[in-house]
Amino acid sequence: MPITATQLLTGIGGIVALSYAYQILNFIWKYFIRPSNLSKYLHGSEPYAVITGASDGIGKETAKELYRKGFNIIIHGRNEVKVRKVVEEILALPGPSRDVRYFIAPADSAEVDFERIARQYEDLNITLLVNNVGGGRERPDRIDSKNHTDEDLLGDIRLNMLFPFYLTRHFLPILRKHKGPALVAFVGSISAEISIPRLSTYAPCKAFLAQLTRCLNADERWWTPTQISFIHLRVGAVNSNSFREPSTLFVPTAERFSKWVVRALGSGEATFLPYPPHAIQMVGAKFASEGMMEAHAAETMKKQFERNGKKTE
């Protein structure tokens, strides 16, 4: 019997409705029901988590949250006075007292001795490395502008791409030592997925981290599988020291956001949008054309530069 147009449309409508229902249920499951498996990284004696760029913003709040969850903590920053204050803040948190250490390294410098940094922790049971350090550095000019030097731009690339890459390379042998599950996280940005003007050093570096996560996961899985895994966190707007937008549902405070970051670390996923309202935004973005998204991003950047008193070409 031939299918009528009405039957065909009803069939297509049914499939679309089922697909949406599946996506909504999957969303609820992933963000609100699925238990976190973060505790699997709390094995062995005295497990440690390393968090870079933890003297402020998302890194600082994530370090605090991981301490509350039972990890000993190693934080990284560039300003020793600021970093030591964060160490004191963490140690003052209620609950059982654990070890909190730190190291100082300017992540945009060519002089970082990654081997020396890793060597001082080689006897510790490190099960978690959160590569959080990074920043957009708000450059209002094009890359060929005389307002920045080659060294300035290379600094952006070191900060957002090379520092996490080399730090991971030098910490991996320590993470492998205890032979239990270990996780390396890379804090990315949704700016790597949409075109935003004046982020021509930052956003491509964040795209590198996304692909690096996939390649490193493949490295550990094939031939002799190991218990090391990698997660790429896709971050939207968060109110922090470098992004001083007022906090709203879609721009959470770093404190609120870090709770979701820690939940994401226990998600078992290889790439994840930690904060549910950002996930909703990204679904919405799929319905907009690339041109519309670009125009909106450009307008937002212009306004941000104006607010910060930066002249744009």
Ligand SMILES: NC(=O)c1ccc[n+]([C@@H]2O[C@H](COP(=O)([O-])OP(=O)(O)OC[C@H]3O[C@@H](n4cnc5c(N)ncnc54)[C@H](OP(=O)(O)O)[C@@H]3O)[C@@H](O)[C@H]2O)c1
């Ligand atoms: N906030 C957002 O809207 C947003 C959106 C997407 C992705 N992200 C990503 O989230 C991560 C954290 O950002 P955030 O918003 O929390 O920024 P933040 O509040 O500015 O904190 C950045 C941290 O990195 C440190 N840092 C910056 N440059 C450094 C350098 N050259 N050497 C050593 N340490 C350095 C800062 O140290 P000081 O305390 O000394 O400044 C601070 O501890 C970054 O990877 C960023 O790209 C943020």
